Amino acid sequence: xxxxxxxxxxxxxxGEHWDISLRSLAYRAIRAARQDAGGLQPQALYxxxxxxxxxxxxxxxxxxxxxxxxxxGIEAMTVEAxxxxxxxxxxxxxxxxxxxxxxxxxxxGVEKYTDALGPEQESAVAQAMxxxxxxxxxxxxxxxxALVMQRYLYEYRPPREAFAAFPLLAHANAVTNxxxxxxxxxxxxxxxxxxxxxxxxxxxxxxxxADGAAAVVLTTPERVRDxxxxxxxxxxxxxxxxxxxxxxxxxxxxxxxAYHSVQRACEMAGIAPxxxxxxxxxxxxxxxxxxxxxxxxxxxxxxxxxxxEQEALGLRGxxxxxxxxxxxxxGNPLGATGVYQVVEAAxxxxxxxxxxxxxxxxxxxxxxxxxxxxxxxxxxLERYAV
Amino acid sequence: MxxxxxxxxxxxxxxxxxEVCPHCEEKIFPPRDVCPYCGNEAKTQFTxxxxxxxFSFTTLTEAPAGFEQTAPYTVALxxxxxxxxVTAQLTDLGDRPVEIGMPVxxxxxxxxxxxxxxxxxxxxYKFRPVLTETQ
Amino acid sequence: MTEISPQPAFAPLKxxxxxxxxxxxxYVPQYRLPASEVxxxxxxxxxxxxxxEKAVAGLDEDVATMAxxxxxxxxxRAGIPGDHLRAVWVGSESHPYAVKPTSTLVAEAIGAVxxxxxxxxxxxxxxxxEALVASMGLVGSGMARYAMAIGADTAQGRPGxELEFxxxxxxxxxxxxxxxxxxxxxEASFSYVTDTPxxxxxxxxxFPMHGQRFTGxxxxxxxxxxxxxxxxxxxxxxxxxxxxxxxxxxxxxxxxRVAGMLxxxxxxxxxxxLSPVIGNTYAAAALIGLAATLxxxxxxxxxxxxxFGSGAGSDAFILHVTEAITQRQNRAPTTQTYIARRxxxxxxxxxxxxxxxxS
Numbered sequence: 001x002x003x004x005x006x007x008x009x010x011x012x013x014x015g016e017h018w019d020i021s022l023r024s025l026a027y028r029a030i031r032a033a034r035q036d037a038g039g040l041q042p043q044a045l046y047x048x049x050x051x052x053x054x055x056x057x058x059x060x061x062x063x064x065x066x067x068x069x070x071x072x073g074i075e076a077m078t079v080e081a082x083x084x085x086x087x088x089x090x091x092x093x094x095x096x097x098x099x100x101x102x103x104x105x106x107x108x109g110v111e112k113y114t115d116a117l118g119p120e121q122e123s124a125v126a127q128a129m130x131x132x133x134x135x136x137x138x139x140x141x142x143x144x145x146a147l148v149m150q151r152y153l154y155e156y157r158p159p160r161e162a163f164a165a166f167p168l169l170a171h172a173n174a175v176t177n178x179x180x181x182x183x184x185x186x187x188x189x190x191x192x193x194x195x196x197x198x199x200x201x202x203x204x205x206x207x208x209x210a211d212g213a214a215a216v217v218l219t220t221p222e223r224v225r226d227x228x229x230x231x232x233x234x235x236x237x238x239x240x241x242x243x244x245x246x247x248x249x250x251x252x253x254x255x256x257x258a259y260h261s262v263q264r265a266c267e268m269a270g271i272a273p274x275x276x277x278x279x280x281x282x283x284x285x286x287x288x289x290x291x292x293x294x295x296x297x298x299x300x301x302x303x304x305x306x307x308x309e310q311e312a313l314g315l316r317g318x319x320x321x322x323x324x325x326x327x328x329x330x331g332n333p334l335g336a337t338g339v340y341q342v343v344e345a346a347x348x349x350x351x352x353x354x355x356x357x358x359x360x361x362x363x364x365x366x367x368x369x370x371x372x373x374x375x376x377x378x379x380x381l382e383r384y385a386v
Numbered sequence: 387m388x389x390x391x392x393x394x395x396x397x398x399x400x401x402x403x404x405e406v407c408p409h410c411e412e413k414i415f416p417p418r419d420v421c422p423y424c425g426n427e428a429k430t431q432f433t434x435x436x437x438x439x440x441f442s443f444t445t446l447t448e449a450p451a452g453f454e455q456t457a458p459y460t461v462a463l464x465x466x467x468x469x470x471x472v473t474a475q476l477t478d479l480g481d482r483p484v485e486i487g488m489p490v491x492x493x494x495x496x497x498x499x500x501x502x503x504x505x506x507x508x509x510x511y512k513f514r515p516v517l518t519e520t521q
Numbered sequence: 522m523t524e525i526s527p528q529p530a531f532a533p534l535k536x537x538x539x540x541x542x543x544x545x546x547x548y549v550p551q552y553r554l555p556a557s558e559v560x561x562x563x564x565x566x567x568x569x570x571x572x573x574e575k576a577v578a579g580l581d582e583d584v585a586t587m588a589x590x591x592x593x594x595x596x597x598r599a600g601i602p603g604d605h606l607r608a609v610w611v612g613s614e615s616h617p618y619a620v621k622p623t624s625t626l627v628a629e630a631i632g633a634v635x636x637x638x639x640x641x642x643x644x645x646x647x648x649x650x651e652a653l654v655a656s657m658g659l660v661g662s663g664m665a666r667y668a669m670a671i672g673a674d675t676a677q678g679r680p681g682x683e684l685e686f687x688x689x690x691x692x693x694x695x696x697x698x699x700x701x702x703x704x705x706x707x708e709a710s711f712s713y714v715t716d717t718p719x720x721x722x723x724x725x726x727x728f729p730m731h732g733q734r735f736t737g738x739x740x741x742x743x744x745x746x747x748x749x750x751x752x753x754x755x756x757x758x759x760x761x762x763x764x765x766x767x768x769x770x771x772x773x774x775x776x777x778r779v780a781g782m783l784x785x786x787x788x789x790x791x792x793x794x795l796s797p798v799i800g801n802t803y804a805a806a807a808l809i810g811l812a813a814t815l816x817x818x819x820x821x822x823x824x825x826x827x828x829f830g831s832g833a834g835s836d837a838f839i840l841h842v843t844e845a846i847t848q849r850q851n852r853a854p855t856t857q858t859y860i861a862r863r864x865x866x867x868x869x870x871x872x873x874x875x876x877x878x879x880s
Contacts (some may be wrong), residue, residue, distance in 0.1 A: 090474045118451075119449065119450055119451040119452075119453075119454055120451045121455040122448060122449070122450040122451065123451040123452065126450050132395060133414070133416045133472070133473060134473045135450070136392075136497060136508070136510070137461055137473045137474050137497070138446065138449060138450065138453040138456075138459060138475055138497075138498075139461050139462055139473055139511075140446060140448070140449075142446075142448070143444050143446045143461055146444035147442040147443065147444055147461070147462075147463055147473075148442070150442045150443060150444055150486070151441065151442040151463075151486070154442070154486050196447075197444065197446075197447070197448060198444040198447075198448075199444055199445055200444075201444070227516070243422075245416075245473065246463070246473070247463050247470075247471040247472055247473045248422065248471070252442075252463070255502055356389055396629055397629070398870055400589075400626075400629055400630035401629075401631070401632060401795065433632070455580065456580045456581060475581075477581055478551055478579065478634065478862075480864035481553065481864070493586070493590060494586055494589045494590070494630050495581035495582060495584060495586050496580075496581045496582065496586060497581075507583075507585075507617055507618075509585065509586065509626065509630075517854050517858060517859075517862065518854050518858055
């Protein structure tokens with residue numbers, strides 16, 4: 001397998017882009033990433049998207065996105081793994097370049113959440129779950145996270161307010177991220193007061209769904225020796241699945257897919273999970289951030305919430321997470337989230353994260369989950385040293 | 387209209403008809419083509435008793451399309467006495483607080499209508515607090 | 522009261538092979554709307570109310586779901602699996618569909634499909650007992666060993682109408698089988714039917730119309746008394762030969778009055794008189810009353826049951842309880858167990874539950 005580097009990155013602000021269409025949103029990220037990569041001509045486009053086939057009534061979206069971006073004639077396909085679609089598309093892009101079949105691949109994540117409104121959109125997102133046996137019982141992704149959280153509170157008895165640390169950290173980090181949806185800090189009082197969505201889950205335990213697009217250009221290092229910014233190498237990239245339905249798991253509090261993808265991605269990179277400078281984990285729900293930390297081995301089972309207590313997770317802590325606000329404060333553009341995470345980690349590894357810069361960041365672990373880690377994709381990214 | 391996909395599952399939905407693995411004898415619900423315990427094909431029908439306990443639960447106020455008419459409602463993970471866990475709504479709760487470990491029993495109820503006035507009505511399993519201890 | 526006798530030549534219905542009830546089951550939803558709530562909204566709170574409160578189906582309940590639970594209880598008492606049934610018949614005036622049987626859904630849910638007769642019956646409040654007579658015929662002829670008759674309703678009443686005090690929800694299921702397996706042998710049955718428009722609902726109308734006081738004397742009383750008197754006379758019995766009696770119960774007063782007119786004491790109708798606390802469950806009313814009576818009956822008790830359906834007609838039955846009753850009473854929840862499970866609702870919740878909110 002060939003060495004693969006991220007040569008260019010681009011993203012749009014996350015938010016409610018009422019006046020921007022699905023295709024134009026994607027184009028903005030593509031244009032930025034291609035410029036950043038010095039104008040390399042991609043031979044393939046791999047698109048991460050979750051909702052368009054339902055909410056925008058658009059199939060073969062990758063064809064449309066590539067076509068609209070003036071990339072006629074290239075290979076293009078959509079990769080779907082619910083809210084892990086972005087990471088799945090990145091993984092496919094990595095495979096294409098590493099295999100030698102494609103020299104320059106464009107990976108795009110785009111989500112146009114605001115194309116549909118109300119209960120219909122809630123139903124569209126719920127399709128990440130087992131339709132016959134979960135969705136048909138009236139379950140939503142938030143309610144499913146609440147089921148996990150309720151059980152976690154019952155089994156491990158952490159203080160209920162322990163979960164506040166995750167949204168508080170995300171919002172604090174987003175204040176200085178110009179691409180974030182919510183650039184304001186939240187207080188513990190605001191967390192305690194927040195509306196209950198599905199008990200015990202509160203509004204601030206849930207990352208808000210939003211529109212956004214992010215893109216990266218993948219290639220081999222020798223093609224991009226003279227770019228004016230550092231390169232980021234992809235040292236590991238592995239996906240794993242658990243049961244799709246939460247109820248089918250012997251232990252719903254063990255994110256098995258997250259565990260396996262971290263272990264194998266680190267093995268691929270030749271490192272231990274602890275040998276990273278930051279961990280861009282998936283905080284679609286605060287409980288999932290806790291379980292991801294436990295699955296990756298950064299905390300014992302039932303103890304993940306204590307890491308926040310010890311302030312280990314801040315920008316200057318020993319394991320910074322959600323460094324640009326995570327899904328909670330940057331916004332959760334679902335099928336694009338996995339690409340945003342890669343772009344954010346690349347900013348850190350290139351030393352371009354500004355006020356959010358993690359000091360001496362050289363290696364990052366990036367993980368994107370579908371639902372309650374029904375699918376998990378983990379990448380190990382590293383600042384490329386010539 | 388999505389009649390076939392619901393019609394196909396009517397026995398599972400109305401009466402918790404799942405499977406027993408002919409190889410390892412584990413009980414399976416919802417039915418699967420491959421037994422998750424031993425990896426062999428599982429095709430023998432088995433009707434569950436409908437008795438179980440609450441493993442986890444939550445009450446939703448923001449319902450997805452098709453469920454708005456019955457919100458707020460409570461969804462639970464119910465551990466069946468034969469082993470499997472199912473996702474299902476709890477019903478007939480009244481003012482009773484739900485607790486993890488609470489014994490529940492299956493009832494067949496309206497899940498939702500495809501369209502409130504004109505569509506096919508979809509029925510299926512829900513669970514309620516056990517009515518009497520003597521059964 | 523003038524005595525109204527049908528032609529004495531008509532013998533009671535009695536199958537060649539003796540039949541009886543081998544299992545029964547009731548279902549009453551848990552919600553209760555106090556009649557005082559209806560009076561509060563529509564009568565300035567000052568009306569005399571025909572009952573104390575009525576049972577109301579929840580948002581996820583309808584005739585099919587209630588019938589399924591009653592049917593499951595009947596199967597538990599009978600101790601037979603669903604696939605032993607050769608008929609599943611559901612009588613109701615509130616079937617969930619105008620076209621598409623409730624009975625196939627019930628039969629599927631209880632495992633009675635596919636080798637089974639299934640149909641929905643409609644005869645206002647006696648649709649369930651009409652299905653019971655048909656079950657006697659099917660089993661008594663030897664065509665079937667077991668047949669199930671269900672009466673179930675989620676009765677409708679126009680907001681503000683008198684019916685809104687009483688129109689209630691419930692279900693009861695009966696399995697008819699050979700007399701030697703019965704918990705109560707059906708000794709004889711008799712029906713009395715005329716074309717009397719005391720209550721009706723035209724197609725595609727949500728709420729029924731009724732003939733006010735015309736529903737009493739020429740309808741309810743005339744038909745029940747005629748059916749009961751003829752059956753007792755033909756079998757040589759009087760009110761004193763019965764331990765219990767159950768009459769259709771649209772309110773509290775009518776069944777009390779008709780019982781008195783037929784010579785029954787308040788004690789005889791007591792276990793089966795449920796309308797004060799659950800309302801008028803229409804096609805289920807007499808059958809739920811009978812279920813509650815069977816819950817307390819002893820071997821050798823005789824029970825008279827008389828339904829009434831508007832339009833109009835009555836089916837009367839004489840049941841003779843056997844030794845088998847004692848082992849079967851507690852195989853399923855009793856009617857009183859359901860009645861004791863009570864969640865009071867206000868008029869606003871009731872209006873939401875019954876789909877009466879204008880949208």
